[in-house]
Amino acid sequence: MFKYVLKRVLISVVTVLIILAVLFTMLHSMPGSPFNDEKITAVQRANLEAKYGLDKPLPVQFVNYLKAMLSGDFGVSYVIQKNMPIASLLRARIMVSIRIGVQAVALGTLIGLLMGIVAAMKRNSFLDTFATVVSVIGVAFPSYVFAMAMSYFIGFRLGWLPLLYSTADAARSTVMPTISLSMFSMATVARFARTEMVEVMGSDYMLLADSKGISSFRLLGVHGLRNALIPIVTVLAPLTVELMTGSLVVEQIFAIPGIGSLLVSAIQFNDYNVVLAVVFVYSIMFISVMLIVDILYGVIDPRIRLAKEDAST
Amino acid sequence: MEKTLTIRDLRISFQASGGTVRAVRGVDLDLYQGETLAIVGESGSGKSVTVKAIMGIVSSNQIVEGGTILYRCREKDEWTERDLLRLSRREMRRHINGTHIAMVFQDPMTSLDPTMTIGMQLMEGMIQHLHLSRALARRRAIELLELVGIPEAEKRMRNYPHQLSGGMRQRVVIAIALSCSPDILICDEPTTALDVTIQAKILELIQEIQRKTGISVIYITHDLGVVAKVADYVAVMYAGRIAEKGTVEDIFYDPRHPYTWGLLSSMPDISDESSERLYTIPGSPPSMVDLPAGDPFAPRNAYALEADFKAEPPMFQISQTHFAASWLLDERAPKVAMPDSLRRRIESMRGGERTDG
Ligand SMILES: Nc1ncnc2c1ncn2[C@@H]1O[C@H](COP(=O)(O)OP(=O)(O)OP(=O)(O)O)[C@@H](O)[C@H]1O
Ligand code: SF4
Ligand SMILES: [Mg+2]
Numbered sequence: 001m002f003k004y005v006l007k008r009v010l011i012s013v014v015t016v017l018i019i020l021a022v023l024f025t026m027l028h029s030m031p032g033s034p035f036n037d038e039k040i041t042a043v044q045r046a047n048l049e050a051k052y053g054l055d056k057p058l059p060v061q062f063v064n065y066l067k068a069m070l071s072g073d074f075g076v077s078y079v080i081q082k083n084m085p086i087a088s089l090l091r092a093r094i095m096v097s098i099r100i101g102v103q104a105v106a107l108g109t110l111i112g113l114l115m116g117i118v119a120a121m122k123r124n125s126f127l128d129t130f131a132t133v134v135s136v137i138g139v140a141f142p143s144y145v146f147a148m149a150m151s152y153f154i155g156f157r158l159g160w161l162p163l164l165y166s167t168a169d170a171a172r173s174t175v176m177p178t179i180s181l182s183m184f185s186m187a188t189v190a191r192f193a194r195t196e197m198v199e200v201m202g203s204d205y206m207l208l209a210d211s212k213g214i215s216s217f218r219l220l221g222v223h224g225l226r227n228a229l230i231p232i233v234t235v236l237a238p239l240t241v242e243l244m245t246g247s248l249v250v251e252q253i254f255a256i257p258g259i260g261s262l263l264v265s266a267i268q269f270n271d272y273n274v275v276l277a278v279v280f281v282y283s284i285m286f287i288s289v290m291l292i293v294d295i296l297y298g299v300i301d302p303r304i305r306l307a308k309e310d311a312s313t
Numbered sequence: 314m315e316k317t318l319t320i321r322d323l324r325i326s327f328q329a330s331g332g333t334v335r336a337v338r339g340v341d342l343d344l345y346q347g348e349t350l351a352i353v354g355e356s357g358s359g360k361s362v363t364v365k366a367i368m369g370i371v372s373s374n375q376i377v378e379g380g381t382i383l384y385r386c387r388e389k390d391e392w393t394e395r396d397l398l399r400l401s402r403r404e405m406r407r408h409i410n411g412t413h414i415a416m417v418f419q420d421p422m423t424s425l426d427p428t429m430t431i432g433m434q435l436m437e438g439m440i441q442h443l444h445l446s447r448a449l450a451r452r453r454a455i456e457l458l459e460l461v462g463i464p465e466a467e468k469r470m471r472n473y474p475h476q477l478s479g480g481m482r483q484r485v486v487i488a489i490a491l492s493c494s495p496d497i498l499i500c501d502e503p504t505t506a507l508d509v510t511i512q513a514k515i516l517e518l519i520q521e522i523q524r525k526t527g528i529s530v531i532y533i534t535h536d537l538g539v540v541a542k543v544a545d546y547v548a549v550m551y552a553g554r555i556a557e558k559g560t561v562e563d564i565f566y567d568p569r570h571p572y573t574w575g576l577l578s579s580m581p582d583i584s585d586e587s588s589e590r591l592y593t594i595p596g597s598p599p600s601m602v603d604l605p606a607g608d609p610f611a612p613r614n615a616y617a618l619e620a621d622f623k624a625e626p627p628m629f630q631i632s633q634t635h636f637a638a639s640w641l642l643d644e645r646a647p648k649v650a651m652p653d654s655l656r657r658r659i660e661s662m663r664g665g666e667r668t669d670g
Contacts, residue, residue, distance in 0.1 A: 210410070226428045301427070
């Protein structure tokens with residue numbers, strides 16, 4: 001297991017490096033230089049470039065860039081908040097986004113699993129139909145539709161939950177964004193879980209396990225669920241992407257001070273330093289999720305863990 | 314000889330999209346302690362459905378229309394008899410499955426849980442039923458793996474199914490079945506999915522276990538050669554009913570049912586020097602949804618009488634142990650003997666045996 005995890009981590013690190021290389025190239029292909037003010041003389045420009053290390057050869061610049069990015073120094077914002085270090089801009093916002101994201105994935109996966117399992121156990125019953133309808137709705141509508149519907153009915157008409165995010169009432173403020181973001185995961189996981197559970201329940205190994213006379217809890221929970229989880233884990237990565245894109249709009253709707261809304265305004269104001277920094281943060285998040293999924297995969301399925309271990313020795 | 318299982322008039326059907334599949338239509342079977350009952354018959358004749366009913370394993374669209382499965386065993390020095398069809402799934406799990414009746418399935422490649430170690434799959438039944446501690450269960454599991462002939466048993470405990478060959482996996486499945494010392498072992502075509510050389514070894518293993526433990530075995534197979542080797546009693550199934558049943562001698566030396574004749578004639582025989590073409594029974598088994606009137610075997614039966622297309626034959630008793638369901642055994646029926654080629658074959662088999670022994 002250790003070897004397997006180590007390999008996954010190495011792959012993630014390499015991925016991060018590749019992403020940084022791409023970002024660096026993008027930075028360099030931006031038109032002009034940061035110092036293309038007409039009042040600056042050639043000597044002054046050279047001095048400035050020397051000060052910021054821009055006179056060094058590209059590989060050195062890249063290494064400096066790596067060091068800066070990895071230590072969380074993303075430079076300063078030019079437009080949104082002039083000369084504000086991006087790192088502190090992000091620090092204030094990142095936890096809100098992560099919190100809502102994690103809540104949404106956890107809620108969506110748990111409820112989705114539950115719905116899928118119940119639907120598989122009680123096939124063609126009312127509950128099964130209900131789960132199917134919910135899944136179709138959850139996949140068919142983008143998260144902002146749920147966000148707007150909820151903020152109108154629950155936030156505005158009923159007034160049960162805050163319409164806009166407020167730091168003073170953070171927990172309750174995250175309820176509607178979490179639910180609207182979780183709908184897609186819930187629907188997808190429910191659909192997958194149902195199909196997988198039906199298939200697993202009809203498999204020979206479940207028949208053998210059943211013929212041993214073990215308790216139905218063990219039969220379902222240990223043999224059934226674990227095998228059904230293998231393909232379900234696979235969809236977690238695409239779900240995360242869906243969640244990140246969804247969060248861009250949902251954060252706007254509820255005025256959440258997260259990195260999604262930061263990215264949107266950075267794009268609007270052409271603050272490309274901030275854009276690149278947020279893109280980097282998103283990439284890191286996605287890579288972390290991929291890493292977690294890979295490790296989960298190895299934990300759940302010995303065939304994957306052992307096959308990859310054998311291959312790496 | 315104690316009787317341990319008595320199946321009477323078992324009738325099972327399935328609700329399927331095409332209609333009601335009448336898979337088992339009045340089956341009577343008996344199993345005696347320490348003996349082997351072989352069930353043979355073409356694909357779809359209801360063999361698996363019958364034995365799964367003994368295990369209480371039912372699918373959701375299954376209807377048990379009637380019958381009894383009486384199971385007799387000693388419990389705390391007292392003989393008890395229970396009708397397994399009256400027990401709930403939960404009671405079956407707690408008191409019967411694994412501990413009294415265990416089963417080995419056809420395909421060892423798919424019958425082990427791919428996410429659990431061999432050791433745990435062996436231990437979980439013992440922990441649940443015998444309330445053994447993990448350490449004790451582990452020790453017993455290693456002994457069981459050694460019993461079924463798995464080398465380096467201790468190391469294998471940590472293996473996952475995909476790290477073992479098919480033959481090894483089937484040994485593991487047999488070890489699992491034996492783990493809680495059941496009285497009855499049901500083997501549903503345990504060697505069909507394996508190589509010929511491994512088939513023989515698994516067969517020997519089951520026989521050896523039977524000698525050591527005195528367990529009763531129900532053995533389902535398509536292979537009459539295997540039947541001749543392992544069985545004490547044979548039941549020939551056709552279209553959800555027993556066509557003929559009796560001791561191995563009854564079935565192999567004195568077959569009475571034309572379907573049994575067909576099966577025996579289609580059996581490849583290495584000792585048979587005559588280069589006769591291998592016989593196959595013409596036609597295919599009937600659809601179990603719309604059974605024809607009369608004997609469902611009649612359309613494929615060269616000896617079919619007029620009566621055969623009108624009513625299904627009852628079970629005729631030939632001797633103490635030998636029964637067959639064919640109108641040919643009715644006293645009004647014309648005398649029809651088995652095909653000559655089969656008779657010659659049987660005579661040569663008997664002759665061979667006499668000189669042997
Ligand atoms: N769950 C089910 N739903 C509908 N029909 C079923 C179901 N299970 C079995 N059957 C039908 O019952 C009949 C008997 O099936 P069974 O599995 O007992 O055959 P078998 O004698 O074991 O054949 P084989 O030698 O192929 O294993 C078949 O016609 C089969 O199609
Ligand atoms: S009852 Fe008739 S059809 Fe059926 S096996 Fe006997 S002879 Fe053939
Ligand atoms: Mg079968």
